[in-house]
Amino acid sequence: MTQKKYFGTDGVRGRVGDDHICPDFMLKLGFAVSSVLIESNHHVPHVLIGCDPRVSSEALQAKLTEGLLCAGVNVSNVGVMPTPAIAYFTQQLHADAGIVISASHNPYQDNGVKFIGRDGTKLSDAWEIAIENRIDRINSVPNHQIGTEKTITDAAQQYSQYCLNLFSSLHLKNYKFIIDCANGSTSFIAPAIFQSLHADVIAIHNQPNGYNINDHCGATDMDSLRECVLHEKADIGLAFDGDGDRLLMIDHRGKRVDGDEILCILASYQNTHTGVIGTLMSNVGLEKTLRAQHILFERAAVGDRYVLEKMQEKKWMLGGEASGHIINFHYGPAGDGILTALQVLQVMQNTKKDLHALKKVMRKHPQVLINVAVDNPKRFSEMSAITDAIAKAEFNLNGSGRILLRASGTESCVRVMVECHEAMQAKKIANELAKIVKHSFFGS
DSSP: OOOSSSSBOOOEEEESSTTTTSHHHHHHHHHHHHHHHHHHHHSSOEEEEOOOSTTHHHHHHHHHHHHHTTTTOOOEEEEEOOOHHHHHHHHHTTSSEEEOOTTTSSSTTTTEEEEETTTSSSSSHHHHHHHHHHHHSSOOOOOOOSSSSEETTHHHHHHHHHHHHTTTOOTTTTTTEEOOOSSGGGGHHHHHHHHHTEEEEESOOOOSSSOOTTOOOOOGHHHHHHHHHHHTOOOOEEOTTTTTTTTEEEEETOOEEEEHHHHHHHHHHHHOOOEEEEETSSSSHHHHHHHTTTEEEEEOOHHHHHHHHHHHHHHSSEETTTTEEEEEEEEEEEOOOHHHHHHHHHHHEEEEEEHHHHHSSSSOOOOOEEEEOOOSSSGGGGHHHHHHHHHHHHHHHHEEEEEEEOSSSSSSEEEEEESSSOOHHHHHHHHHHHHHHHHHHHHO
């Protein structure tokens, strides 16, 4: 496959002000997307666009929209909305593409652009390469706008009603929730949805100011959510990320429930799944639990687009990642933190079990993940000191565990994952490998 220049595993992403996350590039990107859409359609293309609430999103969206309009595409703006909501509207309105200005779980200094196809799923590698080829041929963008732009003013209400309609039998009167919105896109939607189901809801980190998105909150930092659940004696804590496509949870005892455990709960109790797709990072405990229940399990490359591709290939309905990105085709074509939470709550209501009891369906193996911040993380695979250290560690494990090092597709880091029977051994090996990665990149 052709190496991509601008696109990573989840669209175009980087530090605001860098070559690819700046107004000039956004203008070219919008024009390139429009040009590719126009060539592949026999009608005037329609594109849906929205963003998360980080400080740079509005300006980047304006320039991207300008590029779309200058090439003759019609644009519908839904404002600040979760990524899965934009996927839903793209599908419902039969738009030719959806665009989200967001850097998901990254800090406010970063931003990016995610693209969604007309079926509500991520665009293909071939489509992204076609856009990249077009960008590199653009010398200038015309300064006259041909397309039209409109705003969908009730998008939040429409999406909330869609979620509620899917779970019309769910009644949460006796539950107390703490909802951590990561000061992101779910801040304006999630609390109202759960309140509509008669739950006692306390929302935290739901006052975005452009700078506080994912700042010591949400799915990337659950300490304050855990403290609030315990202090308020809540039944459950829900943690979304900045653009609302991920969910992690806290049970009433303050224990973290990750994406692997959520997948296992849904697969075990929904009784509609013949197979589940995980990733190379999925805990082996998930695989063993599902196979014991005669539920098939396969691993995809890390990234929700690869999970989705394998789900489509196998025609299985459920898949996801330990990070909390869960896709269930019964409820939609994309990972959706709000819908995932509602699914787990439906299981709790049907089984009359609390989250702590439900998570016991899976026995996790000790797993340690260390993110080593580096420049150009893809270089690690060419460094002999790292590959030699991995080989030595795998020899010492002698088949009793797993080691995985990979370059992150969304952050500038190398992810070091070690999984084995003993927690101390996993921690020791992961720390040693992380040290070697640092030394290989930066020296002593």
